[in-house]
Amino acid sequence: MFRPKQTYSRWKLLRVLSAEFKESFLMALNAVASHKLRSALTLLGVLVGVFSIIVVMTAMRAMQTKIESELDVLGGQTFAVQKLPGITFDRPDEKYWRRKDITLAQGLEVKKRATLARGVGLEMNFPVTEMFSSYAKAPPGVSLTGETPDSFAAQNWILHEGRILSDADVDGLRDVCVLGNNLAEVLFPAGSAMGERIKINGIGYSVIGVLEAKGSMQGGNQDNFAVIPITTGFGRYSSRYQSIGLMVQSRDLASFDDTVEQVRGVLRALRKVPPGGEDDFEILSQDSMMQQINSLTLAVRIGVTLVSSIALIAAGIGIMNIMLVSVTERTREIGIRRAIGAKKRNIMTQFIMEAVVLCEFGGAIGVLLGVIGGNVAAHFLKLPAVIPFDWALFGLGICSLVGIIFGTYPAYKAANLDPIESLRYE
Amino acid sequence: MSLICLKNLSRRYQMGEETIHALRDVSLEIERGEYVAIMGPSGSGKSTLMNLLGCLDTPTSGTYELNGTNVSEMDDNELAEVRNREIGFVFQTFNLLPRSNALRNVELPLIYSGMTFDERRRVALEALTAVGLADRVTHKPNELSGGQRQRVAIARALVNTPSIILADEPTGNLDSKTGDEIMTLFEDLSRKGNTVFVVTHEEEVALHARRIIRIRDGLIASDEAVKH
Ligand SMILES: Nc1ncnc2c1ncn2[C@@H]1O[C@H](COP(=O)(O)OP(=O)(O)O)[C@@H](O)[C@H]1O
Ligand SMILES: [Mg+2]
Numbered sequence: 001m002f003r004p005k006q007t008y009s010r011w012k013l014l015r016v017l018s019a020e021f022k023e024s025f026l027m028a029l030n031a032v033a034s035h036k037l038r039s040a041l042t043l044l045g046v047l048v049g050v051f052s053i054i055v056v057m058t059a060m061r062a063m064q065t066k067i068e069s070e071l072d073v074l075g076g077q078t079f080a081v082q083k084l085p086g087i088t089f090d091r092p093d094e095k096y097w098r099r100k101d102i103t104l105a106q107g108l109e110v111k112k113r114a115t116l117a118r119g120v121g122l123e124m125n126f127p128v129t130e131m132f133s134s135y136a137k138a139p140p141g142v143s144l145t146g147e148t149p150d151s152f153a154a155q156n157w158i159l160h161e162g163r164i165l166s167d168a169d170v171d172g173l174r175d176v177c178v179l180g181n182n183l184a185e186v187l188f189p190a191g192s193a194m195g196e197r198i199k200i201n202g203i204g205y206s207v208i209g210v211l212e213a214k215g216s217m218q219g220g221n222q223d224n225f226a227v228i229p230i231t232t233g234f235g236r237y238s239s240r241y242q243s244i245g246l247m248v249q250s251r252d253l254a255s256f257d258d259t260v261e262q263v264r265g266v267l268r269a270l271r272k273v274p275p276g277g278e279d280d281f282e283i284l285s286q287d288s289m290m291q292q293i294n295s296l297t298l299a300v301r302i303g304v305t306l307v308s309s310i311a312l313i314a315a316g317i318g319i320m321n322i323m324l325v326s327v328t329e330r331t332r333e334i335g336i337r338r339a340i341g342a343k344k345r346n347i348m349t350q351f352i353m354e355a356v357v358l359c360e361f362g363g364a365i366g367v368l369l370g371v372i373g374g375n376v377a378a379h380f381l382k383l384p385a386v387i388p389f390d391w392a393l394f395g396l397g398i399c400s401l402v403g404i405i406f407g408t409y410p411a412y413k414a415a416n417l418d419p420i421e422s423l424r425y426e
Numbered sequence: 427m428s429l430i431c432l433k434n435l436s437r438r439y440q441m442g443e444e445t446i447h448a449l450r451d452v453s454l455e456i457e458r459g460e461y462v463a464i465m466g467p468s469g470s471g472k473s474t475l476m477n478l479l480g481c482l483d484t485p486t487s488g489t490y491e492l493n494g495t496n497v498s499e500m501d502d503n504e505l506a507e508v509r510n511r512e513i514g515f516v517f518q519t520f521n522l523l524p525r526s527n528a529l530r531n532v533e534l535p536l537i538y539s540g541m542t543f544d545e546r547r548r549v550a551l552e553a554l555t556a557v558g559l560a561d562r563v564t565h566k567p568n569e570l571s572g573g574q575r576q577r578v579a580i581a582r583a584l585v586n587t588p589s590i591i592l593a594d595e596p597t598g599n600l601d602s603k604t605g606d607e608i609m610t611l612f613e614d615l616s617r618k619g620n621t622v623f624v625v626t627h628e629e630e631v632a633l634h635a636r637r638i639i640r641i642r643d644g645l646i647a648s649d650e651a652v653k654h
Contacts, residue, residue, distance in 0.1 A: 016540035023537050034525055336521045339482060340582065341510020341538040343503050419482050423521065 024350045028357040031326070042322045043362030045315025046402060049308045050366030050395045051373070056304045057391040058374020060297055062383040067293055076253055078154045079260055079285040081110075081246035081267065085292070099280045101243035104234065106270050110246060111150070113266045116259040121151025121247040122230050126237035131226065133187040133198045139224055142183060144200060144237070146230030154247035162194050162209030169208075170229045177205040181213035182223035200226065203236065260285070312398065315362070316406035323355055323410035327417075334414055335422025344415040351414045355407025356400050363399030367392045427494055429589060429621055430456040430479065435488035437474050437644075448474040450644040451488065458589070461616035463635035463652075464625045471644040472625045473594055479623065480513045480592045481505045493589065510538050514583025516593035520575040522567040528554060528578045529563040535586045553581040557611060573604035580611060584620075591615060593624045597631055609634045 032039045084096050104122065111120040124146045131138035151157075152164045160181060169176050177198065184193040184207070193207045205228060214222040230244065250259035260283060273280055327334070334347055371392065375385045432454040439446040448471045456462060464472050477483040478490060481497055484505075490497045492512065500508065515521075522531045532550040541549065554563055557577040567575050576596060583591055593612065597605030609624075613634055616622045624635060632638050633652060640647040 012540070015542070019537070019540060019542070030525065332521070333523055336523065337534070337538075338506070339480070339509060339515050339521075340535040341506055341586075343506040343538075345503075346538060420477055423482075423517070 020346065020349060021353075024346075024353040025357065027350055028354040031354050032358055032361065035326075038322060039358055039361070042318055043315075043358055043365075045311060045318050046359050046362030046399055047366040047369070049311035049315055050363045050399060051370045052304060052311060053308045053398075054367050054370025054388070054391055054395050055373040055377070056300065058371050058386060058388050059377045059381070059383075060300070061386045061388045061391070062374065062378035063297075063381070064293070065386055066383050067289070076286060077256060078247060078249045079256075079263075079283055079288075081248065081263060081281055081283050083243040083281055085282050100271060102246070102267075102281060104230070104244055106267065107244050107246055109270055110248075110263060110266050111148075114248065114259070114263050116250065116255055116262045118249045118251045119150030119153055120148075120263075121154045121249075122146075122148045122244050123151050123247060124230055124233070124238060124242065124244045126228075126233045128226075128237070129201055131187075131198060131200045133193075133196060135189060136187050138183060138226075139186055141224060143225040144233070145225065145227055146233040146237075147227050148230055150249070151227075151247050154249045158212040160210045160212045161192065162207070164209055165227065165229055170231050173231045174229060175203065175205045175232060176208045176229065178209040178211060178227040179207055180211055180223035180225045180227075183226060184210040198226070200228075201237065256285075312402050315359075316402045319355055319358060319403065320406040320410060322358075323351060323407055324413070326354070327351065327410050327414040330414075331417060331422045331425040334417050335419050335425065338417075338419035339423060347415040348411045351411035352404055352407040355410070356403030359399040359403035360396065363396050366399075367395045370395070428455040429458040429460075429493055430454070431489075431491040433489045433491075435478065435485045435490060437471075437478060437483065438486045447644050449478070449485075452644075452646055454639070454646070454649075456621065458621055459616070459619050460637060461613070461622045461635045462624070463632035463638045464623060464641060465627070465629075465632055465638060466641035466647070470641045472641055474644075475641065476592050476594050476623065476625060479590065480515055481508045506538075510535055511586055512589045514580075514586070514588040514591045516576070516579050516583050516591065516596045518595040518598040520567070520572075520579045520599075522575060522578055522582075524567055527564050527566050528559060528570070528581075531567070531578055532582045532585050535582060539586060550581075550585055553585040554578070556584065557581045571604075572600050573607060576600065576604075576608050577611070580608070584615070589621060591620055591622045593622070595625050595627070597626065597628070605631065 081102070083099050083102055107120070107122040111122070114120055126144045126146060128142060128144040131142055131144070147155075147165060148170050149165050149167060152159075157164075162178070164178060165176070168174070177200075179187070179193055179198075187193060187198060188196055193210055196207050197204050198207060199205075205226075211223070246263070248259065248263055250256040264279065264283060267281060268279065271280055337347060371387055374388075378385060432452055435449060435452045435454075436447070437449040439448060452475065464475065466472050474483070478485055481492075481500075482505075485498055488498070492508065497505070497508065523534070526534075529547075529550055532553050533546050536546040536549060551560070551563065554560055557580050559574060559577050559581065562570060562574060562578075565574075567578070570578065576599075580591075580596075583593075591612070596612075597608055600608065609631055612622050612624060616636075622635075624631070626632050635652060636654075637649070637651050639649045
């Protein structure tokens with residue numbers, strides 16, 4: 001009847017451990033359920049900590065997704081050159097405003113001298129107050145840009161019908177335009193826009209081309225714009241002293257960096273930047289924009305990490321406190337379990353598991369609310385909805401960690417109670 | 427070879443300057459299948475002896491051999507395993523988990539011995555049936571009478587088919603009629619070959635056993651067979 005000290009086969013050991021895991025999980029659920037109010041108050045801290053991580057990370061992820069898709073327009077082979085930085089959250093510094101404009105003449109000179117580039121497009125946004133055809137008015141929010149032929153490839157604009165701007169259009173300051181797909185449909189609902197005429201701020205233009213639809217994947221309409229030769233619009237819709245932008249496309253990915261350097265060199269020479277001096281213009285590529293965004297959001301991310309760490313540590317201390325109370329309350333239970341054969345390890349597992357389950361409850365609710373909250377914020381910022389699975393997992397992982405770290409001491413105390421004393425405990 | 431062999435077993439407690447001799451040099455041999463009553467005044471060391479026999483406590487000096495294995499030298503994990511497999515405790519205050527039903531309470535030792543869910547359920551039901559509680563398995567302790575609670579506790583003690591059943595004043599919290607029923611249950615167990623120890627104050631209760639050991643001041647005062 002007396003069996004020697006048992007030796008587990010590896011398979012049996014696995015079964016015993018997984019059964020132990022399951023049992024302690026069930027016991028933990030039981031314990032949490034039997035102190036609902038106390039558990040709820042305890043897990044509130046974890047909830048707040050995880051919520052704050054997830055809500056911010058969800059909103060950031062939404063923003064990032066949007067920006068990335070917009071940067072996709074640039075593609076890996078295109079970069080933009082402009083007077084002011086692409087993204088700033090506060091008002092641009094005086095340093096930027098004092099910069100000289102990039103003039104049309106400089107732009108044309110760069111186009112001539114940048115031999116490595118496949119093409120250099122020049123562009124400028126013009127304010128537009130009204131635009132209509134004989135059939136309809138343009139939708140609100142319509143935009144007007146002046147471009148050169150090379151801009152089309154750089155912007156990844158694909159022609160649907162007709163032709164794009166030619167050098168002759170630009171040189172001759174012709175009154176011609178290319179329409180975004182959606183704008184063409186609105187202005188000419190009945191048929192093709194080709195050869196028709198539209199009026200922009202009272203001046204007439206012939207439609208020479210219509211672009212392929214880009215779609216409106218993130219709300220907002222990407223196809224609601226008209227393109228005219230940059231030279232045509234220059235005197236008409238803008239002051240002569242306004243900065244233009246350059247859209248440069250390299251021949252291939254390998255020569256991208258060299259192309260950037262060549263354009264930088266040419267522009268510095270044209271603008272008489274002293275050797276060793278800082279560029280008085282900005283070069284924006286997909287990489288540099290991403291870097292800029294990351295450095296701008298870094299502060300936010302550090303702030304969130306700090307706040308949620310503090311919340312989680314506070315929550316952890318709360319959990320430790322509750323677990324210590326729970327161990328005292330359940331001294332007798334611990335004694336009973338020890339008497340019928342629970343090892344110290346079993347008791348330890350049980351109480352750590354309880355702390356983890358408690359944390360995971362709070363964590364799961366925190367993740368859920370965080371994802372919802374982040375997407376609500378994204379919705380108001382007109383950003384696409386996202387579910388950041390990696391952060392959700394990370395949040396839950398952190399919860400388990402908090403449970404394990406702060407549950408270990410109470411569990412250790414429970415496991416090392418004297419069984420006989422515990423059985424006598426009233 | 428005896429099932430239990432105690433040699434000069436002592437248990438002392440240090441209370442500041444004072445040393446309390448709860449057990450002094452107790453030597454004892456118990457054969458498999460014996461039914462032993464342990465009697466003695468309060469504070470004489472009965473519970474101390476039971477805790478040592480049940481591997482909940484370790485002696486200050488002396489040796490305890492259980493089935494030829496020296497228990498005094500075992501570590502905490504080994505003792506827990508021996509308690510789980512070889513010992514069944516029955517307490518005066520029942521010591522059931524208040525929030526778990528009868529079945530869960532009886533299953534508990536099987537959880538720690540690593541039995542599968544289905545097997546556990548079956549074995550626990552068998553044990554509850556054996557103590558006449560087949561129709562009370564889903565009741566929580568506070569929904570059961572004192573006698574029924576003690577039956578659940580006995581089922582829990584039996585469920586791992588231990589070598590020894592240790593009952594420390596099992597009838598202390600029960601009226602005499604229910605106490606008699608519980609003692610009859612122990613008698614049945616002993617008849618089926620279990621080794622049973624019962625601590626009691628009452629002579630009539632002790633007379634159920636076949637051997638009575640009387641303890642006084644941590645020493646064995648007498649040890650005699652009961653003539654039926
Ligand atoms: N943990 C302890 N610390 C100090 N003294 C104890 C402890 N446990 C028991 N004793 C003492 O040991 C003696 C025997 O106790 P016990 O075995 O419980 O007696 P019984 O069960 O026969 O009433 C008593 O004098 C008691 O006070
Ligand atoms: Mg006692």
